Amino acid sequence: GLEQWNPLMKGGFPIQASVLKKEVFPAFQVNIPPFQKEEYSFDEFMEMIRNHPDLQAVYVKKQRFGYMVNDTICEYGIVLINGARVVTI
Known part of the structure; x- marks a missing residue:
């Protein structure tokens, strides 16, 4: 979840x-x-x-994209941690 x-x-x-x-x-x-x-x-x-x-x-780089769902602020993110990619919602 x-x-x-x-x-x-x-x-x-x-x-x-x-x-x-x-x-x-x-x-x-x-x-x-x-x-x-x-x-x-x-x-x-x-x-x-x-x-x-x-x-x-560690080295961290984050790219964030914001959007709304049912009047709720949401975020999609691409995070690089020492070059390893993690996607967040």
Whole structure:
């Protein structure tokens, strides 16, 4: 069956350590690493991901197509994850 996707957050960089502690790493469901600073750049965040034993950074590209069905917003998407194609509805 179909599953509804609910985004947890939308953020940018630099990102506050408090957001990483309270929102990002809990969403990953992994141990939260120690933080030495109050905010992190994208490169610093990626270094944190690379050094975490339970996480793996991947390249993602998404192409989205929106449409309506019975007054409901729907989306068809083509997602490439490290080059592997996944189609979403």
